[in-house]
Amino acid sequence: MADVALRKVVKRYDDVEAVRGIDLDIADHEFIVLVGPSGCGKSTTLRMIAGLEDISDGDIMIGGDVVNDVPPKDRDIAMVFQNYALYPHMTVAENMSFGLRLKHYPKAEIKARVTEAARLLDITDLIDRKPKQLSGGQRQRVAMGRAIVRNPKVFLFDEPLSNLDAKLRVQMRIEIKKVHQKVRTTTVYVTHDQVEAMTLADRVVVMNKGRIEQIGTPNELYHKPATRFVAGFIGSPAMNFIPCRLEDVGGTLQIRLTDRIAFALPPARAARYNALPRTEKLLLGIRPEHLTESHAHLGPGVEPFDTVLDVTEPMGMETLVYFGLDGTPVCGRVDPNAGATDGAPMRLAMDLNNMHLLNEATGVVL
Amino acid sequence: MTTVTLDKAGPRRKVKQGSISRDRAWALRWSYFFLALFAIFSLTPPLYMLITSLKSSAEISAATNPWWVFHPTLGNYVELLTSSQFLRFFWNSAIVSIVVVAITMLISVPAAFALARMKFWGSTALATGVFLTYLIPDSLLFIPLFKMFATFQEWTGVQLLNRWYVLLLVYPTLTVPFCTWIMIGYFASIPKELDEAAIIDGASWFQTLTRIFIPVALPGLIAATIFAFTVSWAQFLYPLVFTTSTDQQVLPVGIITTLIKGDVFNWGQIMTGALLGAAPPLIIYAFLMDYYIAGLTAGATKG
Numbered sequence: 001m002a003d004v005a006l007r008k009v010v011k012r013y014d015d016v017e018a019v020r021g022i023d024l025d026i027a028d029h030e031f032i033v034l035v036g037p038s039g040c041g042k043s044t045t046l047r048m049i050a051g052l053e054d055i056s057d058g059d060i061m062i063g064g065d066v067v068n069d070v071p072p073k074d075r076d077i078a079m080v081f082q083n084y085a086l087y088p089h090m091t092v093a094e095n096m097s098f099g100l101r102l103k104h105y106p107k108a109e110i111k112a113r114v115t116e117a118a119r120l121l122d123i124t125d126l127i128d129r130k131p132k133q134l135s136g137g138q139r140q141r142v143a144m145g146r147a148i149v150r151n152p153k154v155f156l157f158d159e160p161l162s163n164l165d166a167k168l169r170v171q172m173r174i175e176i177k178k179v180h181q182k183v184r185t186t187t188v189y190v191t192h193d194q195v196e197a198m199t200l201a202d203r204v205v206v207m208n209k210g211r212i213e214q215i216g217t218p219n220e221l222y223h224k225p226a227t228r229f230v231a232g233f234i235g236s237p238a239m240n241f242i243p244c245r246l247e248d249v250g251g252t253l254q255i256r257l258t259d260r261i262a263f264a265l266p267p268a269r270a271a272r273y274n275a276l277p278r279t280e281k282l283l284l285g286i287r288p289e290h291l292t293e294s295h296a297h298l299g300p301g302v303e304p305f306d307t308v309l310d311v312t313e314p315m316g317m318e319t320l321v322y323f324g325l326d327g328t329p330v331c332g333r334v335d336p337n338a339g340a341t342d343g344a345p346m347r348l349a350m351d352l353n354n355m356h357l358l359n360e361a362t363g364v365v366l
Numbered sequence: 367m368t369t370v371t372l373d374k375a376g377p378r379r380k381v382k383q384g385s386i387s388r389d390r391a392w393a394l395r396w397s398y399f400f401l402a403l404f405a406i407f408s409l410t411p412p413l414y415m416l417i418t419s420l421k422s423s424a425e426i427s428a429a430t431n432p433w434w435v436f437h438p439t440l441g442n443y444v445e446l447l448t449s450s451q452f453l454r455f456f457w458n459s460a461i462v463s464i465v466v467v468a469i470t471m472l473i474s475v476p477a478a479f480a481l482a483r484m485k486f487w488g489s490t491a492l493a494t495g496v497f498l499t500y501l502i503p504d505s506l507l508f509i510p511l512f513k514m515f516a517t518f519q520e521w522t523g524v525q526l527l528n529r530w531y532v533l534l535l536v537y538p539t540l541t542v543p544f545c546t547w548i549m550i551g552y553f554a555s556i557p558k559e560l561d562e563a564a565i566i567d568g569a570s571w572f573q574t575l576t577r578i579f580i581p582v583a584l585p586g587l588i589a590a591t592i593f594a595f596t597v598s599w600a601q602f603l604y605p606l607v608f609t610t611s612t613d614q615q616v617l618p619v620g621i622i623t624t625l626i627k628g629d630v631f632n633w634g635q636i637m638t639g640a641l642l643g644a645a646p647p648l649i650i651y652a653f654l655m656d657y658y659i660a661g662l663t664a665g666a667t668k669g
Contacts, residue, residue: 050566085560089581098577
């Protein structure tokens with residue numbers, strides 16, 4: 001087990017920069033998830049840690065040693081691939097023990113390790129089967145088993161659940177978390193699924209266009225996003241961004257969304273945003289769960305407003321409501337019994353205590 | 367209510383099914399017809415060979431029905447199988463084919479692996495180049511090759527012409543490019559993650575080839591082996607040109623040169639020799655047929 005560090009790591013393909021100078025410190029035992037849209041450089045970063053891609057610039061360290069020019073087999077890492085990459089002509093046991101056999105481990109130890117890993121992953125019954133006789137979920141377990149038996153310094157997962165159906169994905173997600181709680185190996189996990197990232201990670205690294213947008217615990221990213229990209233990427237349905245500007249009306253700072261709708265900011269927020277120039281183009285970032293049905297006793301900082309709903313989506317435990325504010329589509333979450341109907345007017349409330357204010361031009365959360 | 371619905375649904379389904387199965391039945395009839403036609407077309411020569419091989423020379427030259435044996439005899443078989451010359455041809459053919467298959471596989475499998483998996487300068491051009499060499503017909507190649515061996519002898523004094531082992535150098539010019547090309551297709555169809563997994567597991571390139579790629583691409587390897595064997599076994603032009611003494615000749619050439627004397631054709635023995643010569647590839651095909659067909663189809667879609 002070991003810590004992993006990336007120092008100004010760059011990957012260039014001819015004249016395209018896929019990864020543009022990444023700094024990342026991963027502590028021993030930590031579960032790190034790299035998340036971002038396709039083409040953001042997350043897989044390339046993982047493959048550079050694995051040694052499957054050369055790095056164009058910078059340093060990668062595993063356990064304090066620079067491994068830039070160390071071949072993959074000497075980095076003491078194990079990797080789980082999206083398409084499992086099981087050896088089709090070998091049984092489950094042979095697949096899992098392949099690495100150990102190449103390193104000439106004693107037979108008894110190989111058997112002990114394979115048995116232990118199989119028990120951990122609940123695949124003891126499948127040990128003599130070939131990969132083609134296994135279901136997708138079972139194959140993914142075997143692929144994890146192959147990583148576990150090696151007892152490596154670092155686990156690398158490259159979108160391991162993307163080939164599974166939704167139900168199995170949830171199940172395997174829990175499985176992976178359980179395994180990590182037991183073996184505690186430092187893990188770097190790549191996914192494009194923000195739910196997977198939030199549920200698995202100790203810390204999430206949000207990547208975009210070859211750069212790191214933000215590093216933080218799932219809660220930090222959710223509640224204190226640093227940029228518009230992170231705010232919009234984490235959370236489903238996504239955060240609403242509504243064009244707005246600040247106004248001073250009678251000594252209080254208020255935020256104007258449309259000609260019709262303006263709210264006084266709660267004192268804490270007013271103090272935070274007071275220094276901003278009033279002319280600046282801003283965006284109000286507000287999550288759907290902070291746009292709910294209005295009722296008689298609204299707390300401080302929760303402001304009611306009237307709108308006409310375009311579409312409603314009953315989800316069972318809640319109903320998503322969609323409406324427009326001066327042409328900007330907005331999504332809210334209301335109680336299923338609040339009487340939301342397609343095309344009908346409705347009184348909603350916005351919780352400004354949980355608002356974010358962003359610079360429209362730079363996308364930075366203020 | 368229920369019975370009415372059933373009545374309504376029943377006939378409609380039947381009609382639909384009937385039309386599909388009628389289409390299929392006709393398709394099946396036509397395929398049987400053409401397949402049978404083709405089978406007759408291609409099996410007639412071997413049948414004629416078999417009939418003729420069972421006749422005595424007198425019966426062959428007699429003006430009787432050529433498609434019937436009136437006095438069957440195994441004389442031709444006995445004579446050939448006890449003739450040391452024929453056994454020599456057979457032996458030469460076997461040695462040459464087996465060694466050529468071995469040489470071909472030793473060259474083309476690692477070559478294909480390198481061309482399919484290792485990125486190096488000019489690898490794409492090389493892969494195309496390998497295929498282009500296969501496009502040059504042997505009837506064009508044999509003259510410069512002959513000249514090369516003659517020059518080689520002049521310079522070094524080592525005689526290769528008119529020695530059976532010259533064929534070990536010549537046949538791979540036919541088999542290596544094609545087998546390399548087949549194997550490139552097979553290796554390219556193996557997912558990239560499989561060798562990456564092997565590399566992370568600690569396998570060297572050589573171990574990746576021997577322990578992952580060769581077992582996974584076994585059908586392709588068998589297809590390539592069969593091809594190389596068949597080409598070597600049936601090659602006619604090269605042995606005709608490069609070997610002249612009867613003790614150096616292989617089966618296809620040996621039969622023609624020894625059993626045709628001037629304008630006298632010993633038809634009975636020619637046919638017998640040809641039939642016996644066709645046996646080894648036939649036996650190999652029979653054993654590896656399943657693999658071979660799996661190999662051909664996989665190569666067609668993935669290569």
